[in-house]
Amino acid sequence: xxxxxxxxxxxxxxxxxxxxxxxxxxxxxxxxxxxxxxxxxxxxxxxxxxxxxxxxxxxxxxxxxxxxxxxxxxxxxxxxxxxxxxxxxxxxxxxxxxxxxxxxxxxxxxxxxxxxxxxxxxxxxxxxxxxxxxxxxxxxxxxxxxxxxxxxxxxxxxxxxxxxxxxxxxxxxxxxxxxxxxxxxxxxxxxxxxxxx
Amino acid sequence: xxxxxxxxxxxxxxxxxxxxxxxxxxxxxxxxxxxxxxxxxxxxxxxxxxxxxxxxxxxxxxxxxxxxxxxxxxxxxxxxxxxxxxxxxxxxxxxxxxxxxxxxxxxxxxxxxxxxxxxxxxxxxxxxxxxxxxxxxxxxxxxxxxxxxxxxxxxxxxxxxxxxxxxxxxxxxxxxxxxxxxxxxxxxxxxxxxxxxxxxxxxxxxxxxxxxxxxxxxxxxxxxxxxxxxxxxxxxxxxxxxxxxxxxxxxxxxxxxxxxxxxxxxxxxxxxxxxxxxxxxxxxxxxxxxxxxxxxxxxxxxxxxxxxxxxxxxxxxxxxxxxxxxxxxxxxxxxxxxxxxxxxxxxxxxxxxxxxxxxxxxxxxxxxxxxxxxxxxxxxxxxxxxxxxxxxxxxxxxxxxxxxxxxxxxxxxxxxxxxxxxxxxxxxxxxxxx
Numbered sequence: 001x002x003x004x005x006x007x008x009x010x011x012x013x014x015x016x017x018x019x020x021x022x023x024x025x026x027x028x029x030x031x032x033x034x035x036x037x038x039x040x041x042x043x044x045x046x047x048x049x050x051x052x053x054x055x056x057x058x059x060x061x062x063x064x065x066x067x068x069x070x071x072x073x074x075x076x077x078x079x080x081x082x083x084x085x086x087x088x089x090x091x092x093x094x095x096x097x098x099x100x101x102x103x104x105x106x107x108x109x110x111x112x113x114x115x116x117x118x119x120x121x122x123x124x125x126x127x128x129x130x131x132x133x134x135x136x137x138x139x140x141x142x143x144x145x146x147x148x149x150x151x152x153x154x155x156x157x158x159x160x161x162x163x164x165x166x167x168x169x170x171x172x173x174x175x176x177x178x179x180x181x182x183x184x185x186x187x188x189x190x191x192x193x194x195x196x197x
Numbered sequence: 198x199x200x201x202x203x204x205x206x207x208x209x210x211x212x213x214x215x216x217x218x219x220x221x222x223x224x225x226x227x228x229x230x231x232x233x234x235x236x237x238x239x240x241x242x243x244x245x246x247x248x249x250x251x252x253x254x255x256x257x258x259x260x261x262x263x264x265x266x267x268x269x270x271x272x273x274x275x276x277x278x279x280x281x282x283x284x285x286x287x288x289x290x291x292x293x294x295x296x297x298x299x300x301x302x303x304x305x306x307x308x309x310x311x312x313x314x315x316x317x318x319x320x321x322x323x324x325x326x327x328x329x330x331x332x333x334x335x336x337x338x339x340x341x342x343x344x345x346x347x348x349x350x351x352x353x354x355x356x357x358x359x360x361x362x363x364x365x366x367x368x369x370x371x372x373x374x375x376x377x378x379x380x381x382x383x384x385x386x387x388x389x390x391x392x393x394x395x396x397x398x399x400x401x402x403x404x405x406x407x408x409x410x411x412x413x414x415x416x417x418x419x420x421x422x423x424x425x426x427x428x429x430x431x432x433x434x435x436x437x438x439x440x441x442x443x444x445x446x447x448x449x450x451x452x453x454x455x456x457x458x459x460x461x462x463x464x465x466x467x468x469x470x471x472x473x474x475x476x477x478x479x480x481x482x483x484x485x486x487x488x489x490x491x492x493x494x495x496x497x498x499x500x501x502x503x504x505x506x507x508x509x510x511x512x513x514x515x516x517x518x519x520x521x522x523x524x525x526x527x528x529x530x531x532x533x534x535x536x537x538x539x540x541x542x543x544x545x546x547x548x549x550x551x552x553x554x555x556x557x558x559x560x561x562x563x564x565x566x567x568x569x570x571x572x573x574x575x576x577x578x579x580x581x582x583x584x585x586x587x588x589x590x591x592x593x594x595x596x597x598x599x600x601x602x603x604x605x606x607x608x609x610x611x612x613x614x615x616x617x618x619x620x621x622x623x624x625x626x627x628x629x630x631x
Contacts, residue, residue, distance in 0.1 A: 038362045040402050041383065041402060043383060043384035043385075044382060044383055044384045044402075045384065046384040047364070047366070047367060047381070047384065048364070048365065050367070051365060051367070081385075081386060082384065082385065082386060085369065085386040085387065085545075086326070086366070086367035086368050086369050086387070087367070087368035087369065088326040088327070088367040089367050089368075100327075103535075104288045104487075104535065104536075104539050105288055105446075105483075105487060105521060105535050105536055105539075106288060106289055106445035106446055106521055108532075108535050109445075109446050109447060109521075109523060109527065109532075110446075110447075141368075142288070142370070142538075142539045142542055142543065143286060143287070143288040143289075143370075143487075143539065144327050145285045145286065145290060145291040145293075145294050145325070145327070146291055146294070147288065147291050147445035147446075147451075147519065147521070148291055148443060148445045148451035148452050148453065149451065150445065154327055157329045157330055158330060159327075159330070
């Protein structure tokens, strides 16, 4: 197999092509072995290894799923079945900042729709939720277990809570400029929140 | 209002409460030492007598669940597993995140004690995928505990060995159902399984398995340290102890509050939650997470926050303690449509009544919300809900049906008004003048 065949094309939202071999490094192989050792069966390691692959390649292209299957001595269909069941495994690429905004009841009662519409307008998102520069992707998601501090959103791995239009502006402006992000979720260190307006 | 012992939130708010050093200053791992000096049967007996009930939603007595694990000679050589359910996904519920974030060592200690009682050598904490940052904190706490010899081989020199791992889900509400959680950790789609066999007999990797909620396990160290009598003295006869309530919605001070079970619902609303926003009146409260039947103000006034009272007064459930307050600005049709979008999205797709029914209920509600529904739609909605309830493998079907049944019954006027305004050709939400 040529190097080219082993490579996959990871498109970002600009349509740029990122080339990288779809294989684990020796170090990663050792880490995967350690993950597998936590469980009595190899199959149980599917989800942790998919997470690892998604962090490395950004999303789970079919070539990546095949690699995960080969790594765990499983059929590609078995890995595909799991990857497509769980919503957080990305079957297509997203922007650098994936915004998951909660729109379930508690957040909705506190104005989540208003905040989400503000995000859409501010970032000029298209019908797929992507910004023109491909840096941001917005998804409306169901409850993220931060109901007391709604409206809230998760950007990549972090929660941002008690959102207002101004607070959204601060957070997104910092990300647009790739400045260090405001410290996320100071709210969770206390367990009562400031009054709602 | 600090007149009762804080059990679960004992060290929340103390700077560095998530670190081993600070947790130990506040007595962490004393209960584990005490429990490991007791026999497993004695530990189970204390938990059984304390009356501790599962805090994930069903309220099943924890000690009794533990006794369902078959004795060693009947396990066919299989090990016993303990799974901690940290897949907290019920809309309105966010207490477990606080437990793990503020006091991870309390959960770890609870799991050591439970594992000793159950004869477990390997246990897992199943976190929902969005809790990746909580997993990082838990993993750091686990590393500290391992370094001190509180986990791993020969804990506290007692000869008891125990390994504890975290496992991250990836965004599926259904994995909070215990058999779905088991399917998921085995590396399958998170689809629930038929019971029996119950997990305690045949669960993860075909072995006896106990699945307990975070809050349940976190309460165990206090019970061991202070005795079952002390725990049973708090709360009510059938609902002993304290519980964390996740309070959200139209209230002045949303947050997580630990109060004794049996506290009047109005006290929780007015004293802890800071009451409603100025000038507003109460329209409805969902007392136990989005899946339980909604309560009217008249029911709220009579109910206490315990498993029995809520059921007796309003036919509802304490559930996971997700307390969602809605004031008079809330449109109940919109609120129910919002909830059904959640259930239609999260149905795992295994059972036809739930997969098809939840989507159809959502479709009808959208029609109702947008002003295109007729009386027949209201009948169909109720029919669908009645036909999903209890006709599925897991409780999800009922969870989707109960909000519909209760909203449409208890707030019927608002639903009928939408139909009437649709018939009169008025824009959605505009009532027909009587």
